[in-house]
Amino acid sequence: MKMKENTLVFEKKPLSWVHSILKSQGFTKIGFGKSLKYKVALRDSSTESIYWLEIPVDQYQKQPNQAKLGKPLLYGEKRIPQPVKMAVESKLHEIADYLRSIVGKKVKPLPKEPDYNSSMVQNEEEMKRLGKEMESMKTNKDVSEDGEIPDPVQYEEEK
Secondary structure, eight states: OBOOTTSOOOOOEEHHHHHHHHHHTTOEEESOGGGOEEEEEEEETTTTEEEEEEEEEEEOSSOTTEEEEOOOEEEESSOOOHHHHHHHHHHHHHHHHHHHHTTTSOOOOOOOOOOOOSSSOSSHHHHHHHHHHHHTSOOHHHHHHTTOOOOOOSOOOOO
8 A cells, every 4th residue: 555645754864863763663674775665564453454655765865875665565464454554644643753853963974885704893983982992891800890790701711
């Protein structure tokens, strides 16, 4: 079921903002590039049916870091009850409000697809950040001197 044409008008926003808001609302990114979409499962507790809300994200060819939400699509195995439609309308208004309210706020840029290299950090920048965090942490000796209990010993050396 396509949503009403006059439901909402989404404005052009930085793609990182759009991504952050939709992820925080439980959406999962599906597709890439020109066919980028976000999808979330909605469960109707009265009928115990599952419905899907899918929102395409239109990127601008001349400004690839700018995006606009496209026309949402709501679908499921059964006929969609009016309360579910109203809940979806409310969710879309909430997303639009969030996107409008973050104007001027600093939002992290959209990360590149991570390299899962089975290490604690994925890149040098993250390693430097974690190193700085660890430098400021108390050692077990510092913790003991403050009268607190330090972390337990993870292993004992053989004698």
